[in-house]
Amino acid sequence: MKKKLSEMKYEETGVIKSIGSDLRAQVAGMGIREGKEVKMMSKQPLKGPVVIMVDRSNASIGRGLANKIMVEMKDG
Amino acid sequence: MELTIDQRWDLVDRITKETVEVGAYKHTLKDAIADITVRPKTGIPFAIAVIYGFWMFFSTFAGFFTDGFLVKVFGDHYIPWLGSVFPGKGTWLFNIFAGNPAVFQPGYAGDICFEAGGVLTTGLFMPIAVVLPAIIAFYLVMAFLEDIGYLPRLAVLIDTVLHKIGLHGYAIVPTILSLGCNVPGVAATRALETRKQRFMMMVLLGVFVPCGAQIGMMQELIPEKIGFVFIALIIGYFVVGYILNKIWPGQSPEMLIDVPPYRMPTRGNVWRKTWMRTTSFLRVAVPFMLLGCVIVQLLYLTGGMAHLGHALSPVISGGFGLPQETVAPLVAGFLRKDLAVGLLGGIQLTGWQMFSSVVLLSVYFPCLATFVLMIKEQNAKEFGATLGVLAVTVFAYGGILRLIGMGLGVA
Amino acid sequence: MDKILLMGQANVGKSALFNRLTGARVIESNYPGTTVDYEKGRMLVDGEYVELVDVPGTFSLEPKDGAEEVAVRMLEEEKRATVICVLDASKIERGLYLVLEILERGYPVVVALNMWDVARDSKVKIDAKRLEQILGVPVVPTVAVQGEGIKQLVSRISEAAPVKVAGVIKRTGGEKWNSLLTRDGT
Numbered sequence: 001m002k003k004k005l006s007e008m009k010y011e012e013t014g015v016i017k018s019i020g021s022d023l024r025a026q027v028a029g030m031g032i033r034e035g036k037e038v039k040m041m042s043k044q045p046l047k048g049p050v051v052i053m054v055d056r057s058n059a060s061i062g063r064g065l066a067n068k069i070m071v072e073m074k075d076g
Numbered sequence: 077m078e079l080t081i082d083q084r085w086d087l088v089d090r091i092t093k094e095t096v097e098v099g100a101y102k103h104t105l106k107d108a109i110a111d112i113t114v115r116p117k118t119g120i121p122f123a124i125a126v127i128y129g130f131w132m133f134f135s136t137f138a139g140f141f142t143d144g145f146l147v148k149v150f151g152d153h154y155i156p157w158l159g160s161v162f163p164g165k166g167t168w169l170f171n172i173f174a175g176n177p178a179v180f181q182p183g184y185a186g187d188i189c190f191e192a193g194g195v196l197t198t199g200l201f202m203p204i205a206v207v208l209p210a211i212i213a214f215y216l217v218m219a220f221l222e223d224i225g226y227l228p229r230l231a232v233l234i235d236t237v238l239h240k241i242g243l244h245g246y247a248i249v250p251t252i253l254s255l256g257c258n259v260p261g262v263a264a265t266r267a268l269e270t271r272k273q274r275f276m277m278m279v280l281l282g283v284f285v286p287c288g289a290q291i292g293m294m295q296e297l298i299p300e301k302i303g304f305v306f307i308a309l310i311i312g313y314f315v316v317g318y319i320l321n322k323i324w325p326g327q328s329p330e331m332l333i334d335v336p337p338y339r340m341p342t343r344g345n346v347w348r349k350t351w352m353r354t355t356s357f358l359r360v361a362v363p364f365m366l367l368g369c370v371i372v373q374l375l376y377l378t379g380g381m382a383h384l385g386h387a388l389s390p391v392i393s394g395g396f397g398l399p400q401e402t403v404a405p406l407v408a409g410f411l412r413k414d415l416a417v418g419l420l421g422g423i424q425l426t427g428w429q430m431f432s433s434v435v436l437l438s439v440y441f442p443c444l445a446t447f448v449l450m451i452k453e454q455n456a457k458e459f460g461a462t463l464g465v466l467a468v469t470v471f472a473y474g475g476i477l478r479l480i481g482m483g484l485g486v487a
Numbered sequence: 488m489d490k491i492l493l494m495g496q497a498n499v500g501k502s503a504l505f506n507r508l509t510g511a512r513v514i515e516s517n518y519p520g521t522t523v524d525y526e527k528g529r530m531l532v533d534g535e536y537v538e539l540v541d542v543p544g545t546f547s548l549e550p551k552d553g554a555e556e557v558a559v560r561m562l563e564e565e566k567r568a569t570v571i572c573v574l575d576a577s578k579i580e581r582g583l584y585l586v587l588e589i590l591e592r593g594y595p596v597v598v599a600l601n602m603w604d605v606a607r608d609s610k611v612k613i614d615a616k617r618l619e620q621i622l623g624v625p626v627v628p629t630v631a632v633q634g635e636g637i638k639q640l641v642s643r644i645s646e647a648a649p650v651k652v653a654g655v656i657k658r659t660g661g662e663k664w665n666s667l668l669t670r671d672g673t
Contacts, residue, residue, distance in 0.1 A: 028081045029547025031581035042115045048236030049331050051114055060232045062330020077652050078591045088583045090659035095618040099610025267554040336498035342632050
């Protein structure tokens with residue numbers, strides 16, 4: 001099942017499927033890219049930013065940017 | 077040859093496949109703390125505790141050295157001694173360097189440290205005895221929080237609020253830096269992404285964020301009112317930020333930052349940063365402080381201050397309900413806010429007048445060093461807008477504070 | 488040697504390494520820690536003093552904020568500089584991404600695999616020798632906060648020379664290296 005990164009729930013894990021083209025170059029250096037496993041670490045209230053973990057590194061991403069990243073969720 | 081993003085990552089994967097082995101990762105205590113401090117339910121109370129701790133350390137450290145030690149050194153020994161040995165009592169030279177001769181009379185009841193006003197007395201007392209301990213305390217905690225890796229987490233937690241006024245959570249870093257000194261705070265706005273964010277941040281810092289030197293002076297003079305001063309300024313920060321975000325053109329991109337693991341700070345690095353920042357601060361502040369003392373004394377001696385006070389009394393007294401004498405701190409405020417607050421200490425004011433004067437001093441003009449930097453960093457349109465915001469803010473605050481004061485029956 | 492730029496992503500211990508290399512004798516500073524700061528110092532390389540510039544942290548050469556813009560501009564202005572690229576060894580993948588970007592632009596590079604101890608503790612094992620063979624530039628494990636590996640790093644700066652990325656691809660050994668070179672990758 002695919003969904004937006006911003007829709008992932010706390011502590012859910014998935015695999016990054018696609019990243020909006022305007023965002024790809026910006027997040028590439030942080031190690032965020034297609035095929036990587038991503039875990040939701042924290043979601044701030046009131047459409048605040050999310051904190052995700054990729055490759056043992058945490059990054060904080062605004063909710064609007066997180067809308068541009070699609071994630072394939074593990075089944076079950 | 078330059079690769080595309082995908083090609084580069086392919087190559088990284090090829091290299092790491094040959095050279096890197098990753099074992100199973102064990103969740104550590106540090107990771108658990110990292111999680112707790114960035115999750116809203118636990119992180120926000122933690123952040124409040126950190127800020128409270130910051131303040132407690134700041135006020136205790138500064139109070140210990142200032143009140144416990146340096147005020148006595150200056151008030152009981154150095155300033156009376158200087159007054160007794162400095163030649164030419166009654167001359168202009170004496171007034172400028174030692175200060176108002178009245179305070180050196182035996183049995184003088186006032187606060188000699190603030191009321192003398194000379195370059196070598198009050199002019200040295202303020203930077204060394206009051207401001208220096210405050211600044212060192214501030215930069216120590218700042219360096220510690222930076223090195224341990226807490227600031228990005230604070231940025232994440234506060235982004236929700238700051239994004240509503242068009243700023244990043246990361247705007248908290250220039251804001252905190254400005255609480256030490258506005259000059260590096262304004263310089264740090266270069267790290268923000270867009271012209272709009274940089275402009276907004278500079279205005280908010282210059283107008284609403286008091287520097288550590290000023291906070292130190294406020295803590296010394298009006299410790300019981302300082303909380304209300306902060307509330308008045310925080311409200312302005314968000315109201316003006318909200319309005320600027322609505323009317324100023326430009327982009328407000330969202331936050332995208334790395335959140336590093338916590339790390340033990342090294343003592344050397346913390347000390348080095350504190351030392352470098354403190355010395356940078358002193359280089360910016362002390363010359364202006366001494367110059368300010370000279371100018372204020374000269375204006376008194378030439379009668380210029382009385383003229384200014386008279387000319388501005390429709391605004392100061394009529395508009396803001398403050399005595400004419402506050403014109404001296406207002407003049408000094410162009411140079412240094414800490415000096416200006418210090419001069420208030422030498423004037424008879426009611427509690428409410430003191431409170432409104434301090435708030436007005438905070439918002440009415442950034443100190444000269446900050447102002448010069450803002451001229452350098454802004455274009456003509458932005459600078460004009462900055463002046464506009466300054467003017468509107470001062471009159472709005474002056475009027476509103478007067479109304480509240482009248483409502484409370486204290487003004 | 489013209490100038491040495493100290494580059495790396497944020498939070499890799501770059502400033503600790505800067506302190507070790509210069510002995511904390513800073514000659515110019517622009518408010519450290521304000522994220523757009525840079526510092527200049529001098530370090531001794533083969534008996535000669537060379538200027539060392541601590542460039543603001545940047546994740547890639549595609550700047551995503553003001554501080555990263557400053558970093559990229561500093562690199563572009565110093566065409567003849569040697570770059571010490573500092574990596575967090577425990578996050579080597581994204582560090583290598585930056586290393587490759589700098590190599591692609593033709594700069595001579597020395598790689599400092601910093602926070603070697605953190606990598607070891609978090610079970611990341613790196614074959615630094617093999618990495619050096621593949622990249623074709625010196626790779627030195629360091630623990631800047633403890634001062635480990637600093638001497639070796641300094642002694643190998645003079646070995647830094649520009650390398651061809653095509654060569655790096657070839658040395659990774661996969662027979663598909665041709666496809667990597669020709670693929671468009673969108």
